[in-house]
Amino acid sequence: LIPAAIESLIVQFARFPGVGRRSAERLAFDLLAAPESRRGELIGALESLGQVGLCPTCGYFTQDGDCTLCCAERDPSVLLVVEKTTDVVAVEKAGAYKGQYHVLGGHLSPLKGITPDRLHIQALLDRASDQCVREVILATSASVEGDATAIYLTGHMRRPGLLISRFGRGMPVGGSLELTDAGTLRLALEGRRGVDL
């Protein structure tokens, strides 16, 4: 009953994570009901993604080859290492960090064939060997693979004068003890800090 052209758009929308068949239909029908110009604007925005690349230095997005992170005036003595480009956006939203970033493009997972050469690791080792870098903060994900990646990187980056740290672990803001899993509680206990009053 639904014309093929609409159906094919619904199928495309349904490929996004978290978008089911029903939501995809809603998106497609909304676009059909909207002025035709909106469709053109969406197509234009999709086409402009062609201008987006990845920075060979830090691994974050570039626009027309320009990296908004590497070219920005940020503290060059600290490197925050994350797995994904979107992690950078998340940390920036928190607004608590002013140093440089390095995006790995994933985490090590030998079983899935993700070995060090498949990630953006050599560029990180090169950057971390620069004497003006004094701290590398490893913010890989809080999973087995994320931890393994952090251990691998630590082993390869270690040098005198370089502090290597890992993101703090423990209770999330607003977290209730009752609903927190055992692993997190253990880490929260280990990572307890003295109270300054």
Place this chain on the structure above:
Amino acid sequence: LIPAAIESLIVQFARFPGVGRRSAERLAFDLLAAPESRRGELIGALESLGQVGLCPTCGYFTQDGDCTLCCAERDPSVLLVVEKTTDVVAVEKAGAYKGQYHVLGGHLSPLKGITPDRLHIQALLDRASDQCVREVILATSASVEGDATAIYLTGHMRRPGLLISRFGRGMPVGGSLELTDAGTLRLALEGRRGVDL
């Protein structure tokens, strides 16, 4: 921090109803992480919407000018009148109707400037005047405007031999008495039916 090209796509995604800034970011970043072919397929599907039009007879979607409803073998003696093209999809999913449809394109709302000539009403009056049509079911929305539209249509379609009906009102399937609003309860009471055992 987010490159302009990605930002413009996020803005476009956020124009969809029910898609907030955060969901729009997720959609955009998912597309960036996907193989480039997926972007092309999405653009292709959007462009193919140009093949979609509205049937001058029934008001439902056409593909390349062909109406899947009018050209289908359906009972021509019954017309089900709905406000939106998506209403047709909803009724078809229910699978209980085999007659023809007529899409008005909205409901009457003089305050918003939606007068009879702004809707697909003349075509309906023409169709309903055909002697082979024996019933018109008005399934406009269960709102003040939907009711007003139904009353207007009834006044203009009435003729001997034509049954004009309105969608039943009452408790939705799975509805609990406790959570049903007063207006619906009143309609459910008025519309009560004898129990056949």
